[in-house]
Amino acid sequence: xxxxxxFRRLQGALEFDTGFEIFLLLGRGALARPALxxxxxILRRFGEPRxxxxxxxxxxxxxxDTQPEGVLHLVHGFERMPRDAAADLAxxxxxxxxxxxxxxxxxxFWIPEDFYExxxxxxxxxxxxxxxxxxxxDADIGxxxxxxxxxxxxxxxxx
Amino acid sequence: xxxxxxxRRLYKxxxxxxxxHIDELNLFVERSDSVARRIASSLDAGFDEQGKWVxxxxxxxxxxxxxxxxxxxxxxxHVVVGVDLWRAAARIDEVSAAEILFCIGAAAIRTAASRxxxxxxxxxxxxxxxxxxxxxxxxxxIAVADLVEGVALLAFDLLAPGATTAxxxxxxxxxxxxxxxxxxxxxxxxxxxxxxxxxGDPALDALVWVVDQILVDVAQIRAxxxxxxxxxxxxxxxxxxxxxxxxxxxxxxxAPLVYTGPVTLMLAAEWSAVANHFDxxxxxxxxxxxxxxxxxxxxxxxxxxxxxxxxxxxxRRCASAQLxxxxxxxxxxxxxLITKSGGLTxxxxxxxxxxxxxxxxxxxxxxxxxxxxxxADEWGKEFEITMTGIxxxxxxxxxxxxxxxxxxxxxxxxxxxxxxxxxxxxxxxAPNPLIQLHKS
Numbered sequence: 001x002x003x004x005x006x007f008r009r010l011q012g013a014l015e016f017d018t019g020f021e022i023f024l025l026l027g028r029g030a031l032a033r034p035a036l037x038x039x040x041x042i043l044r045r046f047g048e049p050r051x052x053x054x055x056x057x058x059x060x061x062x063x064x065d066t067q068p069e070g071v072l073h074l075v076h077g078f079e080r081m082p083r084d085a086a087a088d089l090a091x092x093x094x095x096x097x098x099x100x101x102x103x104x105x106x107x108x109f110w111i112p113e114d115f116y117e118x119x120x121x122x123x124x125x126x127x128x129x130x131x132x133x134x135x136x137x138d139a140d141i142g143x144x145x146x147x148x149x150x151x152x153x154x155x156x157x158x159x
Numbered sequence: 160x161x162x163x164x165x166x167r168r169l170y171k172x173x174x175x176x177x178x179x180h181i182d183e184l185n186l187f188v189e190r191s192d193s194v195a196r197r198i199a200s201s202l203d204a205g206f207d208e209q210g211k212w213v214x215x216x217x218x219x220x221x222x223x224x225x226x227x228x229x230x231x232x233x234x235x236x237h238v239v240v241g242v243d244l245w246r247a248a249a250r251i252d253e254v255s256a257a258e259i260l261f262c263i264g265a266a267a268i269r270t271a272a273s274r275x276x277x278x279x280x281x282x283x284x285x286x287x288x289x290x291x292x293x294x295x296x297x298x299x300x301i302a303v304a305d306l307v308e309g310v311a312l313l314a315f316d317l318l319a320p321g322a323t324t325a326x327x328x329x330x331x332x333x334x335x336x337x338x339x340x341x342x343x344x345x346x347x348x349x350x351x352x353x354x355x356x357x358x359g360d361p362a363l364d365a366l367v368w369v370v371d372q373i374l375v376d377v378a379q380i381r382a383x384x385x386x387x388x389x390x391x392x393x394x395x396x397x398x399x400x401x402x403x404x405x406x407x408x409x410x411x412x413x414a415p416l417v418y419t420g421p422v423t424l425m426l427a428a429e430w431s432a433v434a435n436h437f438d439x440x441x442x443x444x445x446x447x448x449x450x451x452x453x454x455x456x457x458x459x460x461x462x463x464x465x466x467x468x469x470x471x472x473x474x475r476r477c478a479s480a481q482l483x484x485x486x487x488x489x490x491x492x493x494x495x496l497i498t499k500s501g502g503l504t505x506x507x508x509x510x511x512x513x514x515x516x517x518x519x520x521x522x523x524x525x526x527x528x529x530x531x532x533x534x535a536d537e538w539g540k541e542f543e544i545t546m547t548g549i550x551x552x553x554x555x556x557x558x559x560x561x562x563x564x565x566x567x568x569x570x571x572x573x574x575x576x577x578x579x580x581x582x583x584x585x586x587x588x589a590p591n592p593l594i595q596l597h598k599s
Binding site: 012 | 176246505541
């Protein structure tokens, strides 16, 4: 992962500026959590990971009035939502994007690759604010078949 | 001070999250065919007092900045009522003409009170609520009075200073001290709230009448000028046609009105349809290269003029970051960034921002061609994400013929800036130069 182009770009951006920036990582939905976990481990020096689950909390956590400093926001959940609900949430994200500036650090969103076009349609201004949008190939995450299967089972159990 | 401090400042100054505020118009490079100045001149001269304009152009071409410029030009002679639909509507494609009128009424009440201390007749506010209630889709259970307040909070104060000013800093300090958030909470979510209505519906006519009465009340201060931003984000052709071509509702308020409209209106068929109701203004992109087809022609001085304007944009951003453009960029790097911008202002700034970041990370004293190429390459890759065979074929058609075929594919290519429109009397389109259309 560390040598991949998307990761070097992300890391470089964080080294350059740790203020509020939006990063969109596009990949397989099932890899959201393991991928972000690995990314957070490697990038820990830029901030403590702070998780946001869009499917559970919507965007409320992202829009809370008081936000901690020195954290790396990791956002996922589109992959766990029905397409209509995900599109609605994307539209809300677009509507409230200026409130995201209350977050005082970088925000990394995991976007299921097959949802990106819908995100462009529903949240064009939010996407325009990005500092980076990159596709993350499965192979870069280095997740084993076993881990993927366990992730799948965990999702099933929660549904 | 290290070189990276300067690059960091340039990185911030080119942030796409920041729209230019009225106190930052020193960064605004006026076009030779400035839409804002043309409309302002017309109104100042007493013409078009009931004029209805739609400014259309690419996303990121600077339409909102033109509105800010227009507000600046006419602030002394008009009550400038701004409506920020992109912040008021959850789904812009579902926003109806009635909702837009409602926003205009609410924003006018708010602007009169907040900027001039003028209270519009409370009866009119009540009438605004009642008439809008009569248009609501009964499936929605909405407290219209709350909606008026919510929408009014989003009245677009084009005359408000930006983040760099003492006023804004002071406001932030007060808000921090009082614990109140920087931006309004509980956003209203316009879009799809009204039942389908056609022109001539009594409830719609009543809403038009009430909005007019509010504008007449506001005119006791000065003549109102209404600027509506956000309709440039419409994504569905049906919505665009409905609002700008089929219905006349948006042209009805008795005040000069300026809307930003989507780039799709620049397509020939849509362009003609809109002419029935609106004065149309194209905010074209800077011509930084000749057309990709021999069927369209550009004079060399138009290209050099466009490139000079792009250079001026970078120069002003550099000056704002306390950098000198001539020493911060090699000639080749500046040329490459301008070419790769396609003349699209936001793309130019994104490229400069990326190049500044790369230069800062590499500890460079100036941005060289290689760094500029890397910046262009990074952003070019982002277009690959949503590239499909159909879109590539359409782009190849545009490259060969200088215009899209039309339809939803063309619309998306224009909306997402895969294709960029230009005009010099004639109109043509070209693929975004960041896209590598013909892979070796």
